[in-house]
Amino acid sequence: MSRRTIRGDAEKFEFQAEVSRLMDIIINSLYSNKDIFLRELISNASDALDKIRFLSLTDKEILGEGDNTKLEIQLDKEKKILSIRDRGIGMTKEDLIKNLGTIAKSGTSAFVEKMQSGGDLNLIGQFGVGFYSVYLVADYVEVVSKHNDDKQYVWESKADGSFAISEDTWNEPLGRGTEIRLHVREEELVKRYSEFINFPIHLWASKEIDVEVPADETAETETSEDEEKEETDDEDSEKKPKTKTVKETTYDWELLNDVKAIWLRSPKEVTDEEYAKFYHSLAKDFSEEKPLSWSHFNAEGDVEFRAVLFVPPKAPHDLYESYYNTQKSNLKLYVRRVFISDEFDDLLPKYLSFLRGLVDSDSLPLNVSREMLQQHSSLKTIKKKLIRKALDMIRRLADEDPDESTDKTGILNEKKGQYTKFWNEFGKSIKLGIIEDATNRHRLAKLLRFESTKSDGKLTSLDQYISRMKSGQKDIFYITGTSKEQLEKSPFLEKLNKKNYEVIFFTDPVDEYLMQYLMDYEDKKFQNVSKEGLSLGKDSKSKDLKESFKDLTKWWKDALAADNVDSVKISNRLSGSPCVVVTGKYGWSANMERIMQSQTLSDSNKQAYMKGKRVLEINPRHPIIKELRERVVKDPTDESAKQAAQLMYQTALMESGFMLNDPQDFASRIYSSVKSSLSINPDAAVEEDDAEEAEAEEEAGAVPEANADAKPEPDTSYLKDEL
Numbered sequence: 001m002s003r004r005t006i007r008g009d010a011e012k013f014e015f016q017a018e019v020s021r022l023m024d025i026i027i028n029s030l031y032s033n034k035d036i037f038l039r040e041l042i043s044n045a046s047d048a049l050d051k052i053r054f055l056s057l058t059d060k061e062i063l064g065e066g067d068n069t070k071l072e073i074q075l076d077k078e079k080k081i082l083s084i085r086d087r088g089i090g091m092t093k094e095d096l097i098k099n100l101g102t103i104a105k106s107g108t109s110a111f112v113e114k115m116q117s118g119g120d121l122n123l124i125g126q127f128g129v130g131f132y133s134v135y136l137v138a139d140y141v142e143v144v145s146k147h148n149d150d151k152q153y154v155w156e157s158k159a160d161g162s163f164a165i166s167e168d169t170w171n172e173p174l175g176r177g178t179e180i181r182l183h184v185r186e187e188e189l190v191k192r193y194s195e196f197i198n199f200p201i202h203l204w205a206s207k208e209i210d211v212e213v214p215a216d217e218t219a220e221t222e223t224s225e226d227e228e229k230e231e232t233d234d235e236d237s238e239k240k241p242k243t244k245t246v247k248e249t250t251y252d253w254e255l256l257n258d259v260k261a262i263w264l265r266s267p268k269e270v271t272d273e274e275y276a277k278f279y280h281s282l283a284k285d286f287s288e289e290k291p292l293s294w295s296h297f298n299a300e301g302d303v304e305f306r307a308v309l310f311v312p313p314k315a316p317h318d319l320y321e322s323y324y325n326t327q328k329s330n331l332k333l334y335v336r337r338v339f340i341s342d343e344f345d346d347l348l349p350k351y352l353s354f355l356r357g358l359v360d361s362d363s364l365p366l367n368v369s370r371e372m373l374q375q376h377s378s379l380k381t382i383k384k385k386l387i388r389k390a391l392d393m394i395r396r397l398a399d400e401d402p403d404e405s406t407d408k409t410g411i412l413n414e415k416k417g418q419y420t421k422f423w424n425e426f427g428k429s430i431k432l433g434i435i436e437d438a439t440n441r442h443r444l445a446k447l448l449r450f451e452s453t454k455s456d457g458k459l460t461s462l463d464q465y466i467s468r469m470k471s472g473q474k475d476i477f478y479i480t481g482t483s484k485e486q487l488e489k490s491p492f493l494e495k496l497n498k499k500n501y502e503v504i505f506f507t508d509p510v511d512e513y514l515m516q517y518l519m520d521y522e523d524k525k526f527q528n529v530s531k532e533g534l535s536l537g538k539d540s541k542s543k544d545l546k547e548s549f550k551d552l553t554k555w556w557k558d559a560l561a562a563d564n565v566d567s568v569k570i571s572n573r574l575s576g577s578p579c580v581v582v583t584g585k586y587g588w589s590a591n592m593e594r595i596m597q598s599q600t601l602s603d604s605n606k607q608a609y610m611k612g613k614r615v616l617e618i619n620p621r622h623p624i625i626k627e628l629r630e631r632v633v634k635d636p637t638d639e640s641a642k643q644a645a646q647l648m649y650q651t652a653l654m655e656s657g658f659m660l661n662d663p664q665d666f667a668s669r670i671y672s673s674v675k676s677s678l679s680i681n682p683d684a685a686v687e688e689d690d691a692e693e694a695e696a697e698e699e700a701g702a703v704p705e706a707n708a709d710a711k712p713e714p715d716t717s718y719l720k721d722e723l
């Protein structure tokens, strides 16, 4: 029995606020692709069937008897009610309250936000709130559910901020499972989305069939003249009993899908289109975009398994949010064709958690608990092979991309630019891989891309860098900072650019961590050009220069005693700038210091320790430096030389990417320098303004406006946890 009003005696509940907002958006949406609700419901039904099948592995009784043992989905439609029934695990009263309304998942508000900024409703399943898409087509929904541990209940809602639950005493008992009844606004129904669901889906459908019935008198008189003529021509026909064919409507369950397991087929027989469709149903990603790549293979030997891995076309919205805190793998594990879990975190390392796919193994036992399975020794082997295959697949993406090849003869094709696309979506994962996976570090480093002083605005690789190295160049040079534009102007690049050395730009905060782990590549060491140890070949004059600036460097070091400067040296990296501040080889770079200071929770003791030493490097050919040397040699107590030296140091700190400890001190030094260049008396005071003072007193009582544009702190929590 169905109705369109909420039962009066039902227990009423309010939807959690975010859920209610989400439903408002959905019910008022003008989205035309409304049939997505069906795939969400079929996918939920399939999940519920997976759950009961998994439980039945250890407890056969759980499936019950008769029809209850049939793991299937049924679609039925009468007038304006569409119902989808599964014999899955079902929901208890508490499940109904929690799952369908009162507990907002993390995806709820993320999805609401996305929708408010014009996001695509099609992505609803990826945010874990697919159920609510039923309100795209229905204005009243009933969920009848029976779980083995509870009685049968009905959940109902008109998406008006509340829902109601009643014990079900009027519907036919379901035995076990869930029936969702949609009271649809318009009549619509579809057959898609059922492909790749591993349970049979039956549709209660009407069929027109031809039936032979005896022809009666009236029928005969209605025959057309032509037919009559034919009949009289054909002598024999007159002797047969007269019958005619009429159309009759019958109802029956029609099987919609052919429950095939794509991974069991030979990769040669599966078309690209089938892989793309399989990916879409696996990832609940129903955008038009195809996966970037896939790998379908059969591993033999001690441990046997089949697997299909996909690189999605886009990174999920929360890929790097709390990267170190969540256990999330996107691989489905099957044992001998039976779905076991999609929460197995030990199949792939974290950094590859962006991959989608499934593994089906014959080498794992079926009748053990998930925990026991997690310990099984074969898993290690599976994981190792999966990583190899995944990295091969990513490498292939690069190899097949004509943009990646140095040989420019490659013809235009659809693979063009695909590695850049991959890199923009998942590059950070490759970097995290280099940090986390020592065994595959070299393989992952091959996949690394970056811009450099010679990459011409494009991405380039370490192999390409090496192929361009100057003869005699031993190290791979790089610099870190916030943007390429800022780094291009850095004084650290002056000499390197002049001498035509290539320097890599690393501008992602994670790059600083990356370079602590990536020490060398193909026997070449990495050298941060803002750190000590930069060698650009022998300079024959360096010894003499050092000697001739000894007075200045010693004097300057003493003058900066309070500033923690380790030494003052002649620089080999400067051309146009007078000086620069270099950090020690093993301490933090200026960029790293800035990153650490912006992290609210970072430990200040550790900061002081890691800051490492600072070296002021001076350009012996620069006129200011030459002048300073002369003055210092003449009179080491020269006050204006001291002032200038301090100001030069602070300016160099800034230019080298450091944050100043005391910006006020710096500003007042600049102002006195401006005064002297304008020939103003250094003691000249600022005039008083009576009118301004009076105004200031008046305004003191006013409430200041809140700053609505205040920018939130960047989220670097995933990095915090790394340390």
Ligand SMILES: Nc1ncnc2c1ncn2[C@@H]1O[C@H](COP(=O)(O)OP(=O)(O)OP(=O)(O)O)[C@@H](O)[C@H]1O
Residues within 6 Å of the ligand: 040, 043, 044, 045, 047, 048, 086, 088, 089, 090, 091, 099, 100, 124, 125, 126, 127, 128, 129, 130, 131, 132, 177, 178, 284
């Ligand atoms: N047919 C069903 N049988 C049993 N439980 C169900 C069924 N449909 C929904 N549920 C429960 O309700 C929850 C919410 O469903 P919803 O579709 O909104 O999210 P989800 O299934 O977790 O994610 P997704 O949207 O990706 O399918 C599910 O997690 C499940 O616990």
